[in-house]
Amino acid sequence: MRKTKATSENVTFSNITAPAGFSINPDGTVNVPANALPGDYIFTYTLCPIGSTTGCVYDIFVSFTIHNTVRAIADAFNFDTQGNFLGSNHDDPTSFNILTNDGYAVDCGFSAPNSFVGAVLNDNVTLSNINQTELAGYFNILNNGAVNAINNIIPTGYYNFTYEICDFIYPNACSTTYGWINVISTARGFSTNIKEKADDNLVSIYPNPSKDFFTVSFQNTIDKGNIKVFSSLGQVLFSNSFQQTNEEIIDLSRFPNGTYLIQVILIDTVFNKKIIKN
Incomplete structure (x- = not known):
């Protein structure tokens, strides 16, 4: 059987169930109201050949997303x-x-x-x-x-x-x-004179994103400092003081995937870096 593309010249729409304010044009395009909220929308319709009630396709579902x-x-x-x-x-x-x-x-x-x-x-x-x-x-x-x-x-x-x-x-x-x-x-x-913009080369975090473990690496050996990890709600999930090291390992395996903030506090510098657990 030869298939023909459905157009406004050979099919009609009927039994349209659409969200309030939405509509389907004869050519199949959708009218979206200007005040539509972001989200997923679903509507159904029936498609029939022009001038016929046979050969119809019923309850066709259409889903689209407004970002x-x-x-x-x-x-x-x-x-x-x-x-x-x-x-x-x-x-x-x-x-x-x-x-x-x-x-x-x-x-x-x-x-x-x-x-x-x-x-x-x-x-x-x-x-x-x-x-x-x-x-x-x-x-x-x-x-x-x-x-x-x-x-x-x-x-x-x-x-x-x-x-x-x-x-x-x-x-x-x-x-x-x-x-x-x-x-x-x-x-x-x-010190009260903490640097507002620290040299990012002094602290690096890898791998990022990571599944479980993150390594905080320092360019030089650090005499004394503290590392904290915050959730997106501001909760302290991890806190650890360290001294005489150039590397610290952070284990987030027990926490859900998402974006976290690592804060590294040295004597006169605060570093804030975002990490992603996936």
């Missing part, structure tokens, strides 16, 4: 107890703005993550729903996304926050994430 145009990524900032900024987990560790590592996809994310560019406030994204209750009056997050210490006597510990960014043009496309501020004591032999 999000914005992507908010977890933040980790380090301050000392005097409110001095020490660094972050961003690609630019000197950044203390929560939007710095967030992204916007100009092509609706279909080639994500390569299509994502930087999120720019009031250009391609909006910032809202900043929950900073747990910052406890020691920090605040400004309307432009900057993290600001408002106290110069801050207890050590973790201060959590959440926020949401949305597409500037399509405000229903949103992404919510969390972050934390780690306040480090400067009273235990650490």
